[in-house]
Amino acid sequence: MINLYNVTKVYTNGAKALNDISLTIQKGEFVFLVGPSGAGKTTLIKVIFREEIPTRGQVLFNGKNISRFKGREIPYLRRKIGMVFQDFRLLPQKSVYENVAFALEVTGASGKIIRSRVPEVLNQVGLADKSRMFPSQLSGGEQQRVCIARAIVNKPALLIADEPTGNLDPDTSWELMNLLSEINKNDTTIIMATHAREIVDSMKRRVIAMSDGRVSRDEESGVYSSEL
Amino acid sequence: MAGSAATRKAGYTAVSFNTLFYYWREAVNSIFRNSWLSIASVGTVAVSLLILGFFTLAAVNVREFTQGIESGLEIRVYLKDGAARENVNKMQAQIAGVPGVSLVDFVSREQALEEMKENFGGRGDILEGLDKDNPLPDSFRVRAENADNIPDLAGQLMALNGVEQVIYGHGLVEKLVSVTRWARLTGAIILCFLCLAAIFLISTTIRMSVFARRKEIGIMVLLGATNWFVRFPYLLEGMMLGLVGAALAGTVVYAGYMSLTSHITQSLPFIHPVTDRQVLLQVMGGMLGIGLLIGALGSSFSIRKYLKT
Numbered sequence: 001m002i003n004l005y006n007v008t009k010v011y012t013n014g015a016k017a018l019n020d021i022s023l024t025i026q027k028g029e030f031v032f033l034v035g036p037s038g039a040g041k042t043t044l045i046k047v048i049f050r051e052e053i054p055t056r057g058q059v060l061f062n063g064k065n066i067s068r069f070k071g072r073e074i075p076y077l078r079r080k081i082g083m084v085f086q087d088f089r090l091l092p093q094k095s096v097y098e099n100v101a102f103a104l105e106v107t108g109a110s111g112k113i114i115r116s117r118v119p120e121v122l123n124q125v126g127l128a129d130k131s132r133m134f135p136s137q138l139s140g141g142e143q144q145r146v147c148i149a150r151a152i153v154n155k156p157a158l159l160i161a162d163e164p165t166g167n168l169d170p171d172t173s174w175e176l177m178n179l180l181s182e183i184n185k186n187d188t189t190i191i192m193a194t195h196a197r198e199i200v201d202s203m204k205r206r207v208i209a210m211s212d213g214r215v216s217r218d219e220e221s222g223v224y225s226s227e228l
Numbered sequence: 229m230a231g232s233a234a235t236r237k238a239g240y241t242a243v244s245f246n247t248l249f250y251y252w253r254e255a256v257n258s259i260f261r262n263s264w265l266s267i268a269s270v271g272t273v274a275v276s277l278l279i280l281g282f283f284t285l286a287a288v289n290v291r292e293f294t295q296g297i298e299s300g301l302e303i304r305v306y307l308k309d310g311a312a313r314e315n316v317n318k319m320q321a322q323i324a325g326v327p328g329v330s331l332v333d334f335v336s337r338e339q340a341l342e343e344m345k346e347n348f349g350g351r352g353d354i355l356e357g358l359d360k361d362n363p364l365p366d367s368f369r370v371r372a373e374n375a376d377n378i379p380d381l382a383g384q385l386m387a388l389n390g391v392e393q394v395i396y397g398h399g400l401v402e403k404l405v406s407v408t409r410w411a412r413l414t415g416a417i418i419l420c421f422l423c424l425a426a427i428f429l430i431s432t433t434i435r436m437s438v439f440a441r442r443k444e445i446g447i448m449v450l451l452g453a454t455n456w457f458v459r460f461p462y463l464l465e466g467m468m469l470g471l472v473g474a475a476l477a478g479t480v481v482y483a484g485y486m487s488l489t490s491h492i493t494q495s496l497p498f499i500h501p502v503t504d505r506q507v508l509l510q511v512m513g514g515m516l517g518i519g520l521l522i523g524a525l526g527s528s529f530s531i532r533k534y535l536k537t
Contacts, residue, residue, distance in 0.1 A: 075453060075454045076452065077452075078449075078450065079451075079452035089443075089450075091443075102447075102451070105246065107451075108244055108247045108457065109246065110245070111245070114246070154451075
């Protein structure tokens with residue numbers, strides 16, 4: 001589903017964020033992206049999301065070279081990718097329902113689709129009874145679930161989560177991981193960048209470890225750090 | 229991947245009713261959210277267009293007035309003595325055929341004398357003796373389509389066979405033409421500056437409302453909104469502000485001009501301002517159009533930098 005071939009990204013200030021990365025992620029996989037801050041995790045995500053264009057190398061999404069996409073094709077790529085952030089990025093003046101509906105509105109979906117689809121995903125993330133509330137009235141874990149509902153309401157093929165548990169306590173983090181596992185069972189590919197060692201170690205999923213812009217380790221059923 | 233196929237299809241469908249409603253709601257909300265700025269920009273558009281409107285009407289009147297003078301300008305073509313009457317018809321056709329000539333009248337020497345007598349009024353008897361030995365030549369009275377061409381045309385007519393002399397308001401014509409040209413040029417420059425000022429003010433207003441919602445715009449882009457989807461509510465907002473300003477200005481200009489002209493025609497009956505409804509409606513329509521354009525331009529300038537992908 002995602003193929004990177006010799007991807008290098010050098011920012012205009014000279015920083016080399018990605019250094020000759022090649023990797024393949026299959027449809028339906030659940031991948032942890034680990035590594036210290038500044039290792040290039042975020043840049044890797046941005047390259048897949050077409051927020052950044054690689055300096056060298058190619059990124060293929062479903063077989064299409066997205067580095068060659070024209071500006072007007074990018075939105076349609078992004079509708080196939082759901083994004084979840086550490087800081088949630090919800091709109092404070094919109095209710096839970098409106099925040100999720102917004103993701104459908106911007107794609108020009110009809111009112112009928114919105115009215116049926118939004119309650120469906122709010123139910124899926126367990127927030128059906130809080131749809132009229134505003135983000136400020138919710139706990140961190142609830143806000144993150146709204147963010148996930150917004151990310152999956154378009155039925156994306158890929159869900160990318162950038163440190164989704166970074167602002168959450170351990171119990172809430174586990175609830176969130178269960179939710180992501182459920183979503184993954186429905187054939188949604190998930191890439192999750194994280195620093196949460198216990199979660200990675202106990203989930204036994206594929207782990208791609210990065211350091212200094214390179215893939216230092218890539219193993220199935222991996223752990224957060226290689227055993228010494 | 230059934231899900232992505234469905235979303236892709238939804239993405240390419242024509243603009244839904246829901247989307248149109250979204251645009252409208254966003255634009256109206258934004259106008260009321262930044263109500264003071266909205267009022268300020270409507271005000272500036274109104275003031276700019278107000279000046280522009282009165283200026284245009286003044287220009288229309290000046291043009292009408294100068295055209296009135298210009299169309300009164302004529303070229304007199306005096307013929308050599310003894311031109312045969314049958315030649316006269318030929319010459320009249322010849323002159324009428326010269327490009328730029330709008331009207332040719334033949335004035336016979338007898339007619340010319342009659343006119344001269346009339347000009348002398350009651351003292352026509354002074355010219356009494358001339359009836360027998362009329363010294364006046366036959367002539368043509370020529371009108372030009374365009375006053376600019378008169379000096380040129382005079383030269384061409386002079387070159388015709390059988391022409392003794394060509395006379396026109398030498399100097400006066402040139403002066404008049406240059407004055408009206410100058411007035412038109414300065415008018416156009418002032419209009420341009422006023423439009424630029426209005427565009428600048430609208431773009432400031434829209435920039436504030438874009439800035440207040442930059443987070444929202446960022447999220448929209450992440451969620452896969454097309455640039456047009458992001459841009460359109462702001463475009464609509466700008467156009468609404470421009471239109472409201474233009475409508476205000478139009479109303480004031482119309483009412484003001486109407487009362488002004490009625491005063492003028494009462495107190496200064498020899499001046500005839502343009503009160504043609506057709507012309508007034510054209511000016512009002514132009515103002516509304518410029519208001520819309522100013523709004524659209526202003527907002528597209530300010531949204532552009534937030535949509536760099």
